[in-house]
Amino acid sequence: MGTLKRTKISDILSQPVIGEQVNIKGWVRTFRSNRFIAINDGSTINNLQAVVDFENFDEALLRRINTGACVSVIGKLVESQGKGQQVEVVVDELDVIGDADAEKYPLQPKKHSLEFLREKAHLRVRTSTFGAIYRIRHAMIFAVHKFFTEKGFYNVHTPIITGSDAEGAGEMFRVTTLDPTNPPKTEEGEVNYKEDFFGKETNLTVSGQLEVETAALALGEVYTFGPTFRAENSNTSRHLAEFWMIEPEMAFYNINDNMDLAEEFVKYLAKYALENCKEDLDFLNKRGIDEDKQKPQNERNELSLLERLEFVANNEFVRITYTEAIDILKNSKPNKKKKFQYLIEDWGADLQSEHERFLVEKHFKKPVILYNYPKNIKAFYMRANDDDKTVAAMDVLFPGIGEIIGGSQREERYDVLKARVDEMGIPEEDLWWYLELRKYGSAPHSGFGLGFERWMQFVTGMTNIRDVIPFPRTPDNAEF
RNA sequence: UCCCCUUUAGCUCAGUUGGUUAGAGCGGCUGACUGUUAAUCAGUAGGUCCUUGGUUCGAGUCCAAGAAGGGGAGCCA
Numbered sequence: 014m015g016t017l018k019r020t021k022i023s024d025i026l027s028q029p030v031i032g033e034q035v036n037i038k039g040w041v042r043t044f045r046s047n048r049f050i051a052i053n054d055g056s057t058i059n060n061l062q063a064v065v066d067f068e069n070f071d072e073a074l075l076r077r078i079n080t081g082a083c084v085s086v087i088g089k090l091v092e093s094q095g096k097g098q099q100v101e102v103v104v105d106e107l108d109v110i111g112d113a114d115a116e117k118y119p120l121q122p123k124k125h126s127l128e129f130l131r132e133k134a135h136l137r138v139r140t141s142t143f144g145a146i147y148r149i150r151h152a153m154i155f156a157v158h159k160f161f162t163e164k165g166f167y168n169v170h171t172p173i174i175t176g177s178d179a180e181g182a183g184e185m186f187r188v189t190t191l192d193p194t195n196p197p198k199t200e201e202g203e204v205n206y207k208e209d210f211f212g213k214e215t216n217l218t219v220s221g222q223l224e225v226e227t228a229a230l231a232l233g234e235v236y237t238f239g240p241t242f243r244a245e246n247s248n249t250s251r252h253l254a255e256f257w258m259i260e261p262e263m264a265f266y267n268i269n270d271n272m273d274l275a276e277e278f279v280k281y282l283a284k285y286a287l288e289n290c291k292e293d294l295d296f297l298n299k300r301g302i303d304e305d306k307q308k309p310q311n312e313r314n315e316l317s318l319l320e321r322l323e324f325v326a327n328n329e330f331v332r333i334t335y336t337e338a339i340d341i342l343k344n345s346k347p348n349k350k351k352k353f354q355y356l357i358e359d360w361g362a363d364l365q366s367e368h369e370r371f372l373v374e375k376h377f378k379k380p381v382i383l384y385n386y387p388k389n390i391k392a393f394y395m396r397a398n399d400d401d402k403t404v405a406a407m408d409v410l411f412p413g414i415g416e417i418i419g420g421s422q423r424e425e426r427y428d429v430l431k432a433r434v435d436e437m438g439i440p441e442e443d444l445w446w447y448l449e450l451r452k453y454g455s456a457p458h459s460g461f462g463l464g465f466e467r468w469m470q471f472v473t474g475m476t477n478i479r480d481v482i483p484f485p486r487t488p489d490n491a492e493f
Numbered sequence: 494u495c496c497c498c499u500u501u502a503g504c505u506c507a508g509u510u511g512g513u514u515a516g517a518g519c520g521g522c523u524g525a526c527u528g529u530u531a532a533u534c535a536g537u538a539g540g541u542c543c544u545u546g547g548u549u550c551g552a553g554u555c556c557a558a559g560a561a562g563g564g565g566a567g568c569c570a
Contacts, residue, residue, distance in 0.1 A: 046529045066527070080520090097530045121504065121520045122531045128562060129504070183569065220570090245568055246494060258570060354566085366566075419570065464570030477563090489561095 017087055023056035029100045031092060037061055037102065038085045038110065040139055043122040044078045049095075050104075052084065055138075058145050058292050062101040063088065070107060080122055081113030081139070127480055134484055134493050142300060145293035146473050146481055149286060153465070153472060156285040157238055157259055160278060166234040166261060171221030173240060176213055177443045184244035185216035186254075217242035222260050222460060223394075223447050226423065229262035229458050230450055236261035238465070246488050250477040251414060253466060255486040262460035268396075268405040268422040271459035272382050275409055275418050276330050279380075279468070283326040286472050287319070294319060294472075301474040314413075315378075318474040321412070325471075330380040335403065336360065338383055341376060342368050363390045366415055373410045381410045393433045394447075395421040396457075407461070414470055420461020427451035 017036040025035060039054030039061075047067050051060040063086045067075060078084065087106040093099060119133050120140065130137040137143045158168065174188050190210040191197065197208040206214045221237040228235040241258040261274065286294060298318040305313040316324060333341075342348055342357040342364075355365045364383075373381050384407035385398060395404035409418035424430040430451055434441060441448070469481035479485035484493045 043529095043531070045532045046526070048527055049529050049532085051530075060530095062530085064528085068527085093528090095528050095530070116503085116521055119503070123504075123519055124531075125504065131562090241570080243569075247568060248494085249566080249568095250564080252569070256570070414570095416570065462570060467570055 019085075021056040022052070022054045022059065022061045025061060025090065025100070026057060026059055029090060031090060031100070033090045034087065034105075035090050035102060036085065036087045037063070039083070041078055041080055041082045041084055041113075043080060047075070050078055050084070050086070052086070053139075053141075053144070055144055058141055058148075058296050059098075062093065062095070062098050063104050063107075064101050065104045065107060074107060074109065077109045077112055078107075079113050079115040079118065081115075081118040081120060081136075082109055083111035083113075084108065085110055127475075127477065131479055131485075132492075138483070141296060143480075145290075145296050146469070146475065147483070149290045149293050149297075149473055150469055150481065152286060152290050153282060153469065154238075156282050156289075157465075159285070160281045161234075161236050161261065164234065166236050166263075167228070167232050169221075169225050169228045169232075169235045169237050171218070171224040171237045171239065173218050174211075174215050175218045175224075176211060176215050177223065183219055185219055186242050186244045188215045188217060219243055220258070220260065220462065222262065222462065223444075225260055225262045225460070226447070226458065227450060229264050229460070230454065230456060233265075234261070234263045248488060250479075251467060251470065253478055253482065253485055253487060256478075256482065257465040259463045259465055260460060262458065264456050264458045266422070266459040267457060268384060268407060268459060271420055271422060271461060272332060272384065272407055275407070275420065275461050275463075276382070278463070279409070279418070280326050282468065283322045283472070287322055287326065294322070297473050297475075321474075322472065325380060328379055330382050330409070331377045332382045332384065334385040335364075335383055335387065336385065338364070338368075338372060341372065345371060345376070347371060361387050361389070369410050369415055370412075374412050378412075380412070383408050383410065391421070393437050393439060394423050394430070396424045397429055397433070405459075409461075411467075411471055413476070414467050417467045417471065418461050418463050420459065422457065422459040425451055425455045425457050427455065 017034060019036045019038050022037060022039065025037070037052060037054065039052040042051040042053050042060055044050050048065060050063040050065065052063055053060045065075070085108040086102060086104045088102040088104040090100055091103055093101040095101070120136055125140070130140065130143070138147055161168065189206075191204070191206075191208070197205040199205045206212075209215070218239075218241060220241060221239055225235055225237045237258075237260045239257065240255060242255055243252075244254065245252070261278075263270070263274065266274070301314065301318045314321070339357060339360055339362075347353050348357050353365075353367055355362075355367070357368065372383075373379070384405070385403040386406045387402060388395070388397060388404040391404050391406045395406045397404055405422035407420050408416050411417045424433065427448065431448060434444060434448070466478050466481050470476070470478055473481055475481050479487065
């Protein structure tokens, strides 16, 4: 093997130097006609074709060029005589770095079902679809930090292990070092968490919001971007037990400023993807169109993936209050014809998926921000409006995904928040520090949470959230 | 957690009213092929029909329970 330094395929394809001697290393996608090796190294969705003259190579070596094998080739970059690619490498040296037994390697040069690939999560990243998803995921992570950095926000790491049970966003995973078969007991016979690692009950976080509020009331504009855990027994295409959430929190923002930021943020991400992930998005766009062709007319997307991204990047979101939404829904055809499973009758009802979908997908046909919800269906920390019936909450609803962002202006008035905490029976000893923020130099502030994987669903067009995170954690599944 | 659907070769699927030896395409293997693009052509191997129990002379097919996967709902991001 020569000593030539390895070049990434993306570099070769973006600035090809015809006649140059190159070394590429990657994984074999197919070996056609005993002559053409399609190699992918993950740097781009595109393969580089290596051309071998089989008379110059040992037959035993060529037999090891199987789909999935890792190879290194050295050769001259030339213009391709074939139609499918601009350039290719005429191979002088060929090495198999890692064999892949063709009889056992599960990925074949053909379309596999997403369900099958989920069971092969350690290998699915070697497919075009998942390679594209991983690369876009990285681009979106970067764009999140870029957006907030450009706006002067500070990233804050909030704790993953939390001692507060009051976040109120769902069931939590317990964190303990106690022996589950023989835990220490109190005199009353209950598990004695005073003897646990932290000297109290602890859980994995369900939200960094409460902690990040402390930073907002000092640094001004901050955000968290971290793992989040929900022990809900949710079995849907848009829920994970472990997911990543982006939670900006801003001092001196009211609910309108908050909605402005949320809209600007997702538009920025959509634009960033369109500008920086073109090849991967083109592939997923085509994939989506092919998928749609398999579906009945009424289940097809009206817009392609790229059109949906363009649409979000370039169109104003609709903003209506909960009350206005109820009026629209009450007078809607499906409500009058009793097509909704849950009919809208009175103000105050929580909106169901079917209602959100109607507003987003049928009535407005664009992203919708609903705000000013009834206070009794929302969390304790949301700021009470003057009408005494609603709170300054807002949800951003997206077609096909539903709620992608949930946020609110926070209650900054100590007395009002204290009364609300008491009213809802939340143990104050867990929240003393959160209440103290309102005692000392309190300020109006707002924030929201964006489910990163839900956003990834929108950007990639993947309909199951388990396909936009490398190793999904869901009820009854923590493989890998 | 609830409702619905699915489970047959490595993968994607077909399998008639319950009937004798369970099929196809792709993939694998063997061979051919020096401009292929999920290469192509010829040949070939490959099955706990998800599991358990039941009905029946006879079950891939019917019934019951369970498991796994998918879709929808709730909860939410």
